[in-house]
Amino acid sequence: MKPTQPDSHGHFGDYGGMFVPETLMEPLNELTRVYKEVRKDPEFKKELQYYLREYVGRPTPLYFAERLTRKLGTAKIYLKREDLCHTGAHKINNSMGQILLAKRMGKKRIIAETGAGQHGVATATVCAMFGLECVVYMGKVDMERQSLNVFRMESLGATVVPVTVGQQTLKEAVNEAMRDWVTNIRSTHYILGSALGAHPYPMMVRDFQSVIGREARKQILKAEGRLPTALIACVGGGSNSIGLFHPFIKDEGVRMIGVEAGGLGIAGGMHAARFAQDKIGILQGTKTYVLQDNDGQIALTHSISAGLDYAAVGPEHSLLRDLGRSEYSYVTDVEAVDGFDKLSQWEGILPALESSHAIAWIIKNAAEFTSDDLIIINVSGRGDKDVMQLAEWKAKQAAE
Numbered sequence: 590m591k592p593t594q595p596d597s598h599g600h601f602g603d604y605g606g607m608f609v610p611e612t613l614m615e616p617l618n619e620l621t622r623v624y625k626e627v628r629k630d631p632e633f634k635k636e637l638q639y640y641l642r643e644y645v646g647r648p649t650p651l652y653f654a655e656r657l658t659r660k661l662g663t664a665k666i667y668l669k670r671e672d673l674c675h676t677g678a679h680k681i682n683n684s685m686g687q688i689l690l691a692k693r694m695g696k697k698r699i700i701a702e703t704g705a706g707q708h709g710v711a712t713a714t715v716c717a718m719f720g721l722e723c724v725v726y727m728g729k730v731d732m733e734r735q736s737l738n739v740f741r742m743e744s745l746g747a748t749v750v751p752v753t754v755g756q757q758t759l760k761e762a763v764n765e766a767m768r769d770w771v772t773n774i775r776s777t778h779y780i781l782g783s784a785l786g787a788h789p790y791p792m793m794v795r796d797f798q799s800v801i802g803r804e805a806r807k808q809i810l811k812a813e814g815r816l817p818t819a820l821i822a823c824v825g826g827g828s829n830s831i832g833l834f835h836p837f838i839k840d841e842g843v844r845m846i847g848v849e850a851g852g853l854g855i856a857g858g859m860h861a862a863r864f865a866q867d868k869i870g871i872l873q874g875t876k877t878y879v880l881q882d883n884d885g886q887i888a889l890t891h892s893i894s895a896g897l898d899y900a901a902v903g904p905e906h907s908l909l910r911d912l913g914r915s916e917y918s919y920v921t922d923v924e925a926v927d928g929f930d931k932l933s934q935w936e937g938i939l940p941a942l943e944s945s946h947a948i949a950w951i952i953k954n955a956a957e958f959t960s961d962d963l964i965i966i967n968v969s970g971r972g973d974k975d976v977m978q979l980a981e982w983k984a985k986q987a988a989e
């Protein structure tokens with residue numbers, strides 16, 4: 590099938606769109622207009638490619654995971670090493686694209702939201718590099734959980750603003766960032782961190798992250814002379830996964846598997862597996878699958894991994910899922926930690942807890958494949974940021 594594209598108002602089939610207050614329509618329309626221009630501008634492409642290569646460290650390797658492959662004894666497994674990007678995750682691909690856009694628009698001030706802190710760190714980094722003012726909104730609870738990343742952002746010169754309403758996590762941080770944007774539209778660009786929110790963000794973030802899939806496609810063809818059987822990536826808002834998937838959508842034979850956070854299991858409701866529930870709603874500007882309680886209120890979510898802990902999923906995934914082009918599954922916290930341990934010990938790579946979900950999926954489902962199969966797993970980030978939390982989690986498990 591043809592790669593999915595939104596219509597002029599950002600609809601991916603029934604999903605997506607621009608569900609925002611009137612005051613935000615103007616900046617979103619301006620952003621859409623400017624983005625459309627630069628998207629086709631060879632100078633912009635050249636500039637972005639330059640910084641991705643010289644500063645971010647692209648292309649990232651597509652690494653043949655020989656021991657993981659041997660241990661599981663089925664498909665041949667390759668890892669796309671986004672953990673080797675500067676700042677340790679794929680997030681900077683998007684922050685770099687958007688800050689170049691902001692410079693074109695003459696903006697002097699950048700705002701962002703962050704949950705676990707990876708997007709905040711990536712954005713603070715590119716702001717430091719280009720000398721732009723940076724304000725990052727972060728829930729107070731997340732600031733306590735991720736104090737190391739708060740320190741990193743502040744060291745980079747950013748101001749981190751604690752958000753103390755509601756659950757004091759990512760959802761509230763996005764609301765505060767949008768409020769700031771409305772008030773400071775002339776000076777400010779909002780760098781949103783995933784393939785989420787109102788148009789043009791889901792399309793724009795996807796485009797900036799598609800460098801992952803474009804590279805991986807070339808690299809696997811070079812290494813193996815054929816396309817992979819399956820792609821596997823974790824799904825929070827959906828940016829690292831759609832970035833890997835999108836350049837393969839036309840290749841019908843390639844399975845695309847997204848792995849959500851199963852948390853403590855689906856039955857108890859303590860998870861962030863949006864596609865395990867089947868409810869559609871509108872959250873923070875976009876129509877998509879949204880976790881809700883029986884009254885239609887946004888459900889509380891849970892995952893060991895802060896980057897997957899969000900009630901909505903990017904709208905393009907909702908469409909791809911309905912079309913049957915991509916499939917979604919989940920793994921639990923316990924399984925994800927097992928994935929973390931195994932990749933660390935078998936390959937010497939500490940994956941982020943988010944990425945550990947993708948690793949755990951293949952460990953759990955290896956029997957679906959044979960030695961003729963070729964698999965690419967996206968290692969979206971490195972796990973160094975998670976080791977304190979993991980140490981505490983393991984101590985608690987041992988005590989129970």
Ligand SMILES: *Cc1c(COP(=O)(O)O)cnc(C)c1O
Pocket residue numbers: 678679680707708782783784823824825826827828829830896897941943944969970971
């Ligand atoms: C933020 C993050 C994710 C989840 O976000 P997506 O938009 O779904 O990619 C996954 N992995 C890492 C390492 C992250 O920092």
